[in-house]
Amino acid sequence: MAKSTNPTPSARERLAALLAEHGEVASSVQLTAKSPKALAVDVRGIGGLKLPLTAAQTKKLRGLGRPARFGKGEETLVDAGVRDTWEIPRDLVDVRWVDGLDAELGLVREELGLPTGSRLTAELHSVLLYDEGQFFLPHQDSEKDDAMVATLVVTLPSAHTGGELIVHHRGEATRYRGFPDRVALVAFYADCRHEVLPVRSGSRVTITYNLLLQGGRGERPGVSSSVRELLDEHFRTSSTPRWPGDVREPPEHLAFLLDHEYSQRGLSWDRLKGADASAATALRDAAAEQGDYEAVLALGEIHERWDAWDEDPYRYYPAPDDDEGRFDENGYYLNDLIEAEHRFVLNDPSFPAGAIDLDESEVCSVTPTSAMPADSSEYEGYLGNYGNTLDRWYRRAAVVIWPREQTFVVRARSSPVWALDTLIAGRDPDVARELAPYWEGSVRSHGGDAPLLGKALEAALALDDAGLATMLLSPFTIERLGAAHMPVLAELAARHGATWSRGILDSWFGETMRRWYSPGSSREGWIGGLPELLAHLPAGERVLRQELTQRSWDSLAAMIASDLRVPQRSVRHRQLGDLGMAFGAVVRAAASLRTQTLSRSIVKRCLSYGDSFSACLMPALRDAVDRAPGQDWEPAFLDLGTAEASRLRTRLEMPERAAGDWSIGLPDGCDCELCGQLAAFLADPEQLRKDWPLAKDRRGHVHARIDAAELPVTHETRRSGRPFVLVLVKTQRLFDDERLERARDADDLGWLGRQGMG
Numbered sequence: 001m002a003k004s005t006n007p008t009p010s011a012r013e014r015l016a017a018l019l020a021e022h023g024e025v026a027s028s029v030q031l032t033a034k035s036p037k038a039l040a041v042d043v044r045g046i047g048g049l050k051l052p053l054t055a056a057q058t059k060k061l062r063g064l065g066r067p068a069r070f071g072k073g074e075e076t077l078v079d080a081g082v083r084d085t086w087e088i089p090r091d092l093v094d095v096r097w098v099d100g101l102d103a104e105l106g107l108v109r110e111e112l113g114l115p116t117g118s119r120l121t122a123e124l125h126s127v128l129l130y131d132e133g134q135f136f137l138p139h140q141d142s143e144k145d146d147a148m149v150a151t152l153v154v155t156l157p158s159a160h161t162g163g164e165l166i167v168h169h170r171g172e173a174t175r176y177r178g179f180p181d182r183v184a185l186v187a188f189y190a191d192c193r194h195e196v197l198p199v200r201s202g203s204r205v206t207i208t209y210n211l212l213l214q215g216g217r218g219e220r221p222g223v224s225s226s227v228r229e230l231l232d233e234h235f236r237t238s239s240t241p242r243w244p245g246d247v248r249e250p251p252e253h254l255a256f257l258l259d260h261e262y263s264q265r266g267l268s269w270d271r272l273k274g275a276d277a278s279a280a281t282a283l284r285d286a287a288a289e290q291g292d293y294e295a296v297l298a299l300g301e302i303h304e305r306w307d308a309w310d311e312d313p314y315r316y317y318p319a320p321d322d323d324e325g326r327f328d329e330n331g332y333y334l335n336d337l338i339e340a341e342h343r344f345v346l347n348d349p350s351f352p353a354g355a356i357d358l359d360e361s362e363v364c365s366v367t368p369t370s371a372m373p374a375d376s377s378e379y380e381g382y383l384g385n386y387g388n389t390l391d392r393w394y395r396r397a398a399v400v401i402w403p404r405e406q407t408f409v410v411r412a413r414s415s416p417v418w419a420l421d422t423l424i425a426g427r428d429p430d431v432a433r434e435l436a437p438y439w440e441g442s443v444r445s446h447g448g449d450a451p452l453l454g455k456a457l458e459a460a461l462a463l464d465d466a467g468l469a470t471m472l473l474s475p476f477t478i479e480r481l482g483a484a485h486m487p488v489l490a491e492l493a494a495r496h497g498a499t500w501s502r503g504i505l506d507s508w509f510g511e512t513m514r515r516w517y518s519p520g521s522s523r524e525g526w527i528g529g530l531p532e533l534l535a536h537l538p539a540g541e542r543v544l545r546q547e548l549t550q551r552s553w554d555s556l557a558a559m560i561a562s563d564l565r566v567p568q569r570s571v572r573h574r575q576l577g578d579l580g581m582a583f584g585a586v587v588r589a590a591a592s593l594r595t596q597t598l599s600r601s602i603v604k605r606c607l608s609y610g611d612s613f614s615a616c617l618m619p620a621l622r623d624a625v626d627r628a629p630g631q632d633w634e635p636a637f638l639d640l641g642t643a644e645a646s647r648l649r650t651r652l653e654m655p656e657r658a659a660g661d662w663s664i665g666l667p668d669g670c671d672c673e674l675c676g677q678l679a680a681f682l683a684d685p686e687q688l689r690k691d692w693p694l695a696k697d698r699r700g701h702v703h704a705r706i707d708a709a710e711l712p713v714t715h716e717t718r719r720s721g722r723p724f725v726l727v728l729v730k731t732q733r734l735f736d737d738e739r740l741e742r743a744r745d746a747d748d749l750g751w752l753g754r755q756g757m758g
């Protein structure tokens with residue numbers, strides 16, 4: 001969140017501040033053992049270690065050591081450039097704390113702010129020996145056990161310098177030294193990066209433990225009532241209007257973002273780290289107080305888009321005082337937050353899998369997201385709609401709270417599948433009405449795929465209400481409609497009538513929707529399967545058959561019209577060719593309708609298209625023959641094929657280009673004075689080359705015209721003299737292309753003749 005410029009902070013901002021105060025705790029801590037005798041270490045082959053360690057003992061230890069490994073993703077590696085230390089095999093070592101470790105672990109638990117009532121246990125991880133020059137670069141320990149919350153490093157007393165353990169957290173580094181005569185214990189949260197600096201002299205020996213947390217929830221009297229009041233205030237108060245006249249409803253959720261990192265499996269109420277634990281617990285207790293709120297842990301994905309600069313704007317001026325912390329980790333200066341998206345997956349098995357999107361006014365945190373290191377980021381220079389933008393993505397865990405009466409809607413929004421299953425089972429129209437305000441957004445953000453459409457149809461059938469059926473179905477797109485859906489759709493159409501059906505199809509074919517969220521599904525691909533789809537309608541069904549075919553044609557005709565306008569010939573032909581299958585399908589579907597009105601209007605429209613339409617028609621005709629060899633032509637195909645044949649014949653009857661005729665036509669597009677000169681050169685049958693001194697932008701215009709029309713003319717700039725000279729040369733491709741085209745025409749005409757359309 002950007003710094004608030006609002007003079008009176010909102011309830012959620014005050015809530016975050018209260019929780020921050022309440023939960024100030026360390027992320028690492030150091031203790032010393034009562035005496036060196038607190039610890040008894042036996043090593044097989046050496047015997048009991050005498051503390052402080054002597055040089056003779058470390059020498060023996062070294063004899064048992066092997067180079068330590070470290071984890072990188074899935075792998076375990078040995079790389080002395082990252083980690084250079086000896087590891088003593090764990091099974092050779094027996095470590096015993098004479099009075100147990102409970103007192104120390106109790107202190108650690110308190111200092112790290114883990115909930116009262118919980119208990120830490122230590123699990124031996126490794127025994128390490130760092131000789132002079134050895135070190136471990138910054139890293140984060142992997143949490144192999146779900147209950148692991150922290151690491152404990154015990155440094156045995158020994159004479160050494162260097163080898164400091166440095167623990168990083170949220171931009172702060174804490175440095176811990178071992179002692180010559182005392183056992184040092186350092187514990188830090190498992191999500192802290194840490195490192196061991198090179199040992200400068202002597203040897204450093206450490207024993208590391210995984211710290212596991214068991215049970216217990218914190219009880220923090222005192223804050224709960226103020227938390228509760230702020231919670232109520234948040235849910236009562238509409239957020240500030242974004243522009244004059246903007247009407248905003250009171251928020252439906254509150255997400256409090258946590259500061260530590262959690263894995264999906266590691267995120268649970270009794271294993272929250274540091275300040276998160278006390279804050280989250282206070283929130284949960286306040287929510288539970290009267291049983292009217294629900295609080296759930298969630299994993300969030302946050303996307304921020306910043307207006308940003310890639311260099312320091314204050315390079316030549318002193319930065320304003322309140323401007324620190326405005327640089328991200330890559331040195332970009334964060335200027336203004338343009339937008340932020342917050343999406344949460346509820347981490348609770350009693351909730352259906354899925355995600356909910358929250359508004360910025362529903363989110364708060366102690367540490368603003370922009371102050372956290374991003375998981376990934378992307379900088380774009382002057383592109384798109386803004387100036388320079390910096391996109392940043394983060395993962396942050398959160399406590400998400402909502403009024404209990406909203407639970408159905410929250411569940412339904414996070415999983416539309418679950419919502420539909422509930423409707424199918426309960427057939428309760430009031431429940432469906434509760435969904436109405438969110439349904440479209442919810443289907444959209446979950447991709448609205450074919451199985452979901454299947455369920456939505458089923459639910460519409462179960463509810464048996466035309467209005468609710470429209471609400472449930474209209475967010476989908478036509479590309480998702482498959483054979484399996486047809487019987488239910490027909491049933492609904494029969495129940496609710498033709499007007500209802502048309503309304504649904506209008507939404508499904510709508511253009512805006514399609515761009516929103518049908519990635520990977522192509523309209524023309526779907527139209528290509530139309531006749532097969534119609535075959536799944538009950539015999540005698542008329543409305544859907546008619547309407548689906550009509551709308552498919554309208555949609556396709558719009559695509560054809562736009563492709564016919566593409567200036568480059570090769571692109572135009574390829575795109576039109578790609579529509580051939582869909583065109584054939586529409587013609588076949590139209591032919592199967594009760595009246596031939598649509599067929600006739602298709603033919604009429606196609607006869608008005610120019611020559612390029614052949615690129616779409618020929619593949620459709622050839623496909624029709626492949627599908628139904630030896631069968632009679634649909635009348636529409638026959639009309640179009642016959643017209644195509646006569647068009648081809650006319651073209652072929654024109655005399656071939658004479659050898660030595662170099663005249664080229666320039667297609668329409670511009671009649672500026674420059675294009676006039678270009679056209680004259682092109683039209684001249686004898687002139688093959690033109691050396692044309694032209695200023696830069698004028699050369700650019702000529703380049704563009706020639707490229708757009710894909711003319712057989714090379715156009716290069718000779719960079720000598722002022723202005724440079726544009727050299728145009730007509731090429732042999734003029735003759736080759738025309739020859740190829742004639743051959744293709746002849747071939748098509750022959751084929752049409754053999755199909756009875758000559």
Ligand SMILES: O=C(O)CCC(=O)C(=O)O
Nearest residue numbers: 128141153165196206208
């Ligand atoms: O030796 C130390 O102080 C730390 C060792 C460590 O970071 C590890 O084993 O992961």
Ligand SMILES: [Fe+2]
Nearest residue numbers: 139140141194
């Ligand atoms: Fe480590």
